[in-house]
Structure formats: structure tokens, C-alpha cells
Amino acid sequence: MKKLIYTLLIIIALTNNSFSAGTDSTDGSSNYTKAKNLIKAAKKYEKKGKIEKAQKKYAKAQTLLIKSNEKKPLQADTLNYLGFTTRKLGDYEKGEKFYLLGLQVEPNHNGINEYLGELYVATNRMDMAKERLEVLKTCNCEEFNELKEIIEGTKKSKY
Numbered sequence: 787m788k789k790l791i792y793t794l795l796i797i798i799a800l801t802n803n804s805f806s807a808g809t810d811s812t813d814g815s816s817n818y819t820k821a822k823n824l825i826k827a828a829k830k831y832e833k834k835g836k837i838e839k840a841q842k843k844y845a846k847a848q849t850l851l852i853k854s855n856e857k858k859p860l861q862a863d864t865l866n867y868l869g870f871t872t873r874k875l876g877d878y879e880k881g882e883k884f885y886l887l888g889l890q891v892e893p894n895h896n897g898i899n900e901y902l903g904e905l906y907v908a909t910n911r912m913d914m915a916k917e918r919l920e921v922l923k924t925c926n927c928e929e930f931n932e933l934k935e936i937i938e939g940t941k942k943s944k945y
Contacts, residue, residue, distance in 0.1 A: 817857070818864055821850035825867060828874070844874045862892035870901055878909055896922060900929035904943045907936055 828843035848871035855864050865888030873881030885902040888895060903918030915937050922930040935941035 815854070815858070817850040817854040818861075818867075821847040821854065821867060821871075824850070825871065841875065844871045847871050848875065860887075860891050862888045862895045862898065865891065866895060866898045866901065869898065869905075873901070873905055878905055881905060894921060894925075896925055896927050896929040900933045903933040904936055907943070912937065 824843045824847035828840040828847065831837070831840035831843060848868065851864055851868045851871060855861070855868060858864070865884050869881045869884035869888065871881075872884055882902065882905055885898050885905065888898045889902070892898070899918045899921045903915040903922075906912070906915035906918065915933070919930065919933050919937060922933060932941070936943050
């Protein structure tokens, strides 16, 4: 019961913002899809060194994800991208909270485990990053290889 109350308080604290999505869609999944497309665009801008444009896309995506989370709370994929966009906008602490909440919903979520591991590397918590890698060890997925190389220092995080 205590854990449930704590989880609900985190959701309220993290989503109780006065964001405007600029859309009249009432479907949370529509906002999620639009957000994913904005994130893809932001990543492309980032690769081209157009950081300011990327940041604007991440901010718009985050707004849509918050709306999606309000309509359909506790969706692991939404929480993953909320963690990602929040981290990309420089708020590692709040990003980590979204990731951890997502892991409560789906402990073996490949994306969350990889991105959380990257956050731990970026914040100099290598032991915790290695814990995320351990979770991914049996997934036979690219997230394992990405995080492994980042932890080893043979590759820099793309994101």
C-alpha cells in the first residue's frame, strides 16, 4: 500500500505541470505517436549538430507524452520516452524517476534498462549501470550491446 501511494505521488508530481500540447486530440495514444515522431526528428537534428532545434522537438515531445500519460497512466513505453526526453532536456533527476516508475510497471523493459544505464554512466554511477546491463544480459538485443559498449567506454552514447 505504501509503495502504491508513493508511486501515485510521483505520477502526480511529475505530471502536474501546466503544459499545453497544442492539440485537441483526446486520445493518449495519438499524443504518444506524435511524440515518438518528434523524438525521431530531434535525434536527426542532434546528429546534424542542430541542438537548439533538437531541444525544441524534445520539449514538444515531452509535452505530448505528459498528456498521453495523463490519459493512459503507467504505460512503460510512455514512461521510457518521458524519462528520455526529460533527460535530454537536462533534468536527469526527474528523468530517472520516470525510468524507475516504468521499471515498476515492466521490470525487463529493454529500452528503459538501456537508457537508465546510460543515465547512470552519465552521472558516474557505474555499479548501477552494470546492474541495468545485467538485466539486459539475456535479451539478445541491441540495447544490451549498446549499453555494454558505453559502460566499457568503447562507444559514446548516441543519446
